[in-house]
Amino acid sequence: MEIKVALFEDNKKLCDSLEQLINSVEGMTCTGAFANANKLIHNMQLANPDVVMMDINMPGVSGIEAVKTIKEKFPNVHILMQTVFDDNDKIFAAICAGASGYMLKKTSPQKMIEAIRETYQGGAPMTPSVAVKVLEMFRLQTRVEKNEFIDLSEREKEILAMLVKGKSYKAIASECFISIDTVSTHVRHIYEKLHVHSKSEAVAKAIFQKLV
Amino acid sequence: MEIKVALFEDNKKLCDSLEQLINSVEGMTCTGAFANANKLIHNMQLANPDVVMMDINMPGVSGIEAVKTIKEKFPNVHILMQTVFDDNDKIFAAICAGASGYMLKKTSPQKMIEAIRETYQGGAPMTPSVAVKVLEMFRLQTRVEKNEFIDLSEREKEILAMLVKGKSYKAIASECFISIDTVSTHVRHIYEKLHVHSKSEAVAKAIFQKLV
DNA sequence: AATAAAATCACCAGTTCATGTGATTGCCGA
């Protein structure tokens, strides 16, 4: 059975040469090459690939967004990211979105083909520099991903942060130059938004939800 | 400049063949092959390697321990783990100890040499199955490492956990079938041990220190 | 057996919190 590969790459030249490269390899076919991820679902159904090579930087729908969508709609498809950048944020986002591999574009054609094959087999090929960053992030327990502040106002976020630091209403009032009653009112609103009824619940929720 | 490689591998046969393999490669020398990590520092000084290949399972000092020591005393040395197992715990421990790469022993000689070279260049070669596990763990934010409970008694831990869940003294008292005064006493002791003075501080500390 | 923790309970005074009700001001979008 041939490995069916779909390409998403906005650089026309690179896109073409990758397509040729893939088609030149025994046991591999490029069933679709697209310059953007706009008609993603449609194109995915057309190409029906086993492996997707996704450029991370594309006009319109970003590669990261596309990965999320693909993983949602076609969970069995393995995705190999390719990019010229290897910054932590992008890597992190791609991995979390569900990408299996992450190769820099400067990778040699042979290595790229090998990576596609490895991706198809359920592996996680990574350019050395990326692998290192992943391990680093892993070690550092990168818990950077924060779900946005539920919908607290700036003042509320500020006060919630102070609650987490263990400050009392009185301390907050004096630090913020507002009255203790105002603090109380803000806290009341925070409780409503977080659906809690005590300082410690709010603190726990704030921390777990990474609201601070 | 030749890449100097030191081996730590208790399987004599494998150790010998690896040594031969390394020495047969252009630009690579095995400057030491040891069956265990007992005289680690001494042997490391003898071999003065750029890259260490470390078996994870050795009699005496474990490979993981050895990695820690090496990273401490010789921080510039890159370490490539090798093992027959690829269970999550071992991988996790090895990475956290500071290993750069992680290869299964069944890896082909060519791949192994390539991995050594990649390790030397500061990369992080991983057997596909390992790479996948690392990414999985990464995604799951494996925060398995728990620093032991500072020194709280069982009861105190139990009550602290309930505080984190936002329970009131009254609720804790009734759930634990003890009086509210007892709860108060326990909480007082918890505060003393954690050096805090309020419920929310205790909760925040408990969460951040992963005491729960 | 003796000493040291841990767990239990009690009483109490002062502080802080949770929550209800109500009000004023300023800003922004419809």
Next chain:
DNA sequence: TCGGCAATCACATGAACTGGTGATTTTATT
């Protein structure tokens, strides 16, 4: 320009918490 929201303040009450003192019983540890 009107309505809504954020931010501010006030008053009030009952509940919850903090911390001090003191005591008994069980469980470890030496």
